Amino acid sequence: MFTIDQQIVSWFNGLFGGNGWGTIILVVVSLLITILCAGLIGFEREYHGHAAGLRTHLLVAIGSALIMTISLYGFPAFFSGDPRDPARLAAQVVSGIGFLGAGTIIQTGTDVKGLTTATTLWLAMAIGLAAGSGNFIIVIIATALAFVSLVSLRKIEKLASRRNPIIRIVVASERPILKEIHLVANHYGIAIRDLESQIVEYQNQSVLRLTMRCSFVAKAQVTAFIDDLREKINPLDIKLSTES
Numbered sequence: 173m174f175t176i177d178q179q180i181v182s183w184f185n186g187l188f189g190g191n192g193w194g195t196i197i198l199v200v201v202s203l204l205i206t207i208l209c210a211g212l213i214g215f216e217r218e219y220h221g222h223a224a225g226l227r228t229h230l231l232v233a234i235g236s237a238l239i240m241t242i243s244l245y246g247f248p249a250f251f252s253g254d255p256r257d258p259a260r261l262a263a264q265v266v267s268g269i270g271f272l273g274a275g276t277i278i279q280t281g282t283d284v285k286g287l288t289t290a291t292t293l294w295l296a297m298a299i300g301l302a303a304g305s306g307n308f309i310i311v312i313i314a315t316a317l318a319f320v321s322l323v324s325l326r327k328i329e330k331l332a333s334r335r336n337p338i339i340r341i342v343v344a345s346e347r348p349i350l351k352e353i354h355l356v357a358n359h360y361g362i363a364i365r366d367l368e369s370q371i372v373e374y375q376n377q378s379v380l381r382l383t384m385r386c387s388f389v390a391k392a393q394v395t396a397f398i399d400d401l402r403e404k405i406n407p408l409d410i411k412l413s414t415e416s
Contacts, residue, residue: 181306198306199241206237206303209315210296216322222289224276229296232272236265236300244305262301269297292322336365337394341382341401342374342409349405353382356404360397363387379408 184201187194207230214229243261273290295318302311343349350367357364366385371378386394398410 178306180308195245199245202241202303202306202308203234203237205308205311206233206300209233209303209311210299212315212319213292213296213299213322216319217289217292222276223286224272224289224293228272229293232269232293233296233300233303236297237304238300239265240301240304262305265297265301269294288322292318336385336387338383338385338413339394339398340409340411340413341384341405341407342372342379343382343405343407344379347380347405349380349382352405353384353401356397356400357386360393360400362393362397374408 181198184194184198187197210229210233211226214224214226217229218225239261243259272293276286276289276293295314299311299315302314341349341353354364363386364384365387366383368383370381370383372381373379374381386397394412398412401407402410
């Protein structure tokens with residue numbers, strides 16, 4: 173805890189003659205800081221249409237802050253000499269957040285979505301624990317850094333994804349085309365990082381759909397690669413995208 177945090181906590185605890193009202197006000201301040209900081213992260217997720225948005229992040233953070241304040245202030249009257257370990261309840265929060273994070277992660281073949289949202293839920297939990305324990309400065313700093321990372325680095329990620337295009341090819345299911353695809357890719361110096369195949373329905377027939385992600389490819393390479401594939405394997409459909 174920073175010195176300024178210690179001074180704030182001591183000042184609140186000594187407020188009104190140390191009769192307990194100062195501690196109550198301190199808890200309220202902790203919850204308000206939790207709401208502001210976790211709400212900022214949750215708003216960013218909500219704005220971009222993710223499953224776990226503002227409400228989920230707020231509830232996770234408020235619950236974590238509440239558990240932390242209970243650990244610190246909830247049981248002093250029950251113990252002689254106050255032998256408390258405030259980290260015990262906090263440790264259960266850290267281990268328990270996993271089921272929420274897992275619920276936001278969706279894997280379809282080689283595509284994985286929801287990792288960032290799962291991480292921000294974990295961050296909301298950490299914000300609540302830190303604010304509930306009176307570490308206000310580190311909460312504000314961490315929230316600012318996280319928000320900047322979510323907002324500013326999004327453009328960098330999009331720029332990087334353009335160099336890792338995803339190509340989806342639909343062909344007749346009985347055609348052996350993997351060898352031909354690899355030969356064409358090697359000809360253009362394209363490295364296929366992930367390759368997934370599925371039998372799907374397409375125009376009332378069973379077809380083979382291939383989804384592959386290429387690594388660090390220039391736009392001209394991809395265009396030539398796709399044109400060559402159209403000529404050599406005659407696919408029913410072929411699409412290019414930069415997002416999974």
